[in-house]
Amino acid sequence: MDYLDRKEKLKEIIKQLHAGVDPQKIREKFKQVLEGVSPLEISKIEQELIEEGVPREEIQRLCEVHLAVFREQLEKQKLTVPAGHPINILMEEHKVMLQLSERLVDIAKKIKGKDYLTEIGSEMEQLRHIAEEFSDSEKHYLREENVLFPFLEKHGITEPPAIMWMEHDQIREKKKQLKTLTEKISPANFQTFKEELEEIAAAMQNLLSSHFYKENNILFPTALRVISNEEWRQIREEFDHIGYCCFTPPQATIKLQIEKAEKIKAEVEAAALPGKLEFETGTLSRDEVEAILNTLPVDITFVDKDDVVRYFNKAEGRIFVRTKAVIGRKVQQCHPQKSIHVVNRILNAFKTGKKDAAEFWIQMNNRLIHIRYFAVRNKNGEYLGTLEVTQDITDIKKIEGEKRLLDWKG
Secondary structure, eight states, X not given: OOHHHHHHHHHHHHHHHHTTOOGGGGHHHHHHHXXXXXXXXXXXXXXHHHHTTOOHHHXXXXXXXXXXXXXXXXXXXXXXXXXXXHHHHHHHHHHHHHHHHHHHHHHHHHHHTOSSGGGOHHHHHHHHHHHHHHHHTHHHHHHIIIIIHHHHHHTTOOHHHHHHHHHHHHHHHHHHHHHHHHHSOOGGGHHHHHHHHHHHHHHXXXXXXXXXXXXXXXXXXXXXXXXXXXXXXXXXXXXXXXXXXXXSOGGGGSOOOSOOOOOHHHHHHHHXXXXXXXXXXXXEOHHHHHHHHHHSSSEEEEEETTSBEEEEOOOTTOSSOOOGGGTTSBGGGGSOGGGHHHHHHHHHHHHTTSOSEEEEEEEETTEEEEEEEEEEEOTTOOEEEEEEEEEEOTTGGGOOSOOOGGGOOO
16 A cells, blocks of 8 residues: 555545544554554654644544554554653653552542541642642653754654644643642532542543653654754753753663764854944944843743744743744744634734734733733834743832832942
């Protein structure tokens, strides 16, 4: 069966799944279509199907059937990646999070058998600890979304990461529900608490098991096929920059031993630095410009007129994670699927001149975050791009009265 035939067969299977056919009834047909196909080819087929109009949700269901049919075959092809490699780090974290989900299910079962809140002191302590560790697992997903996914996209693998990001958001929602549940428990709602905990625990276990299995057996093997050793070195540096989870095994983050590529590009750029940059209102060196931008008490990111991320500053205590891997990436690929239509509306409004700014504010970790987008135009009013400015305004909102220059005590 050639590539085109295989793709058409998969389309037919998707239509049957969409029509409500039991996946068990099409297992054999599916097996015949994908027997012996590599994860890379599967990723490319999925990508082409989505480009042709197949919804991501349908491809996500197809992944579930694929894993069910080929689970035994995939388990015989276990990845062996050296410690310190980004893929090894992610897989080791998968193991820990699966153990956490199993503990969560066990605790939910124990609590279900109790009649009063006063009987579950030990279980509640463990439950809160698990909820905190799941909250801290956010760095795992940030490393994938801000580093691994952009590198895959540079190699033309765009849709599998998008599907995984969809599932990240589903996992985030369950993590949030778990944390909220542990914070609002009381004797009055104990019965409801037990029921909701059991439901969340089961959902978390199913979500994580399915998601990690897809990454370990389809996404990661694809990444190892297309990403070069030098790129893996860069990815590891970006991983280190974002940081690791409280439960990340220390042995997983040892120094990465892969080929050391020559840093010719960096040396050439360093040698070619201009002495001064001339502006209409003054002159600055490149070092001064960079230091000024990094000293600003705001996070800034610049997207050019073609919607490509070109720059971000490195302000102290950045609110939203940015890594060098996003440079050159379409801004639409830096947002979850559910918000892309809003991003496009803002950009279109800026490009057509209908709007020059858009602003939003959200609560994050009990802080008020102000997010603004500004259309950047030249002297002739031509659109050059969009500047995102993010600022923590929690303490600014508390300011009252006056504090003058002469009041400064040093």
